[in-house]
Amino acid sequence: MPKAVHRHDTWSMSLFKQFKDSGVRLFTYIPDAGNARLAELAEADNETRCVLLTTEEEGVAVAAGADLVGEKAVLMMQSSGVGNCPNFLSFVKGGGFPVLMMVSMRGDYGEQNPWQYPMGQAVEPILHAMGVLTFRVEREDELEGAAAAAINAAFRGGHAAALILTQKFLGAKAF
């Protein structure tokens, strides 16, 4: 039997390459369906390191610590995890740390789980309140450009930036 291809395989591989080509060596994450394949790729690659967190806010601080010694990180999480980050995002407005995030959405287009809506709908207001720019992806052909925009905003523009992978792009989970 041929091994089933992960449904997020194709775009995850190109996005992983894009992150890596931009100099990202540290991938931190709380597992989610939307970042599972990317985390596997970061784990398997000899030049990148994948760090499993206990809460998403840790990843903001890990990125800040890495930046202090000139390294680049990306923090990957589900939308609910954005709610765990605001206090640590003080690094962004307060300190000018270039925090790059990738948020896989729940609680938006096609969501069937009522628990996901409150945080899903609060993701962008919270990120914007804390000074994080957001770049949304709704179709696969938008991914490369949005990722490049987020990477450039963070590592060249000196901002914090979040790539928002919407449920239009990822597909909604059935219950």
Next chain:
Amino acid sequence: MGKTDMSKITLNRVGALPRIFPDPSKYLFVTGLAGPARDAAALTNDGANMFTMAGCMGAAVSTGLGMALGAPEREVVVIAGDGEMMMNIGSLVTVASEAPRNLTLVCIDNGGHGETGGQDGHTSKRTSLATMAEGAGIERVLMVTNEAGLKDAAKFVKAGDGPRFLWLRVLAGEPTKFKRNMNPQECRVRFRSAYLGR
């Protein structure tokens, strides 16, 4: 585990860090907020090899982890209080899983919230940070409660591979009197310039 016996703690925090780190220029330091940041800033005279915080409570250990993973050739030391540890206790788990050899965590535990009026903290009740660090999976753990133990602490921070967790249980009382730069943007640039050489 029983209730904490605070009467066994006789260590004064002021002057403790210089005994443990007699040559602070060899390390990269990250601190949490409040008293431990002042103790630490006095150690390096607010040097460019130290990044101190005055907010983001709970972020110190994770920041140190990012630094240790990004600078594997340098010894990284985190200095934080017990309140800071409690606010992000899961970071001990992440440190244990990643197991960076070049990371030492130092908790200056006064058993309470000194910055906000000295309210009792969890470690003055029943919580053992040594047990929590060990339970997280950090193998090298040392508790120090008196001045004689500072010699052991100085050896501990150099012995073997990290990660290490040094639990300094200190008397309640004022931290070191020291004014540091609390502008995070300036401190970031200063640290990066010194470390990256530009």
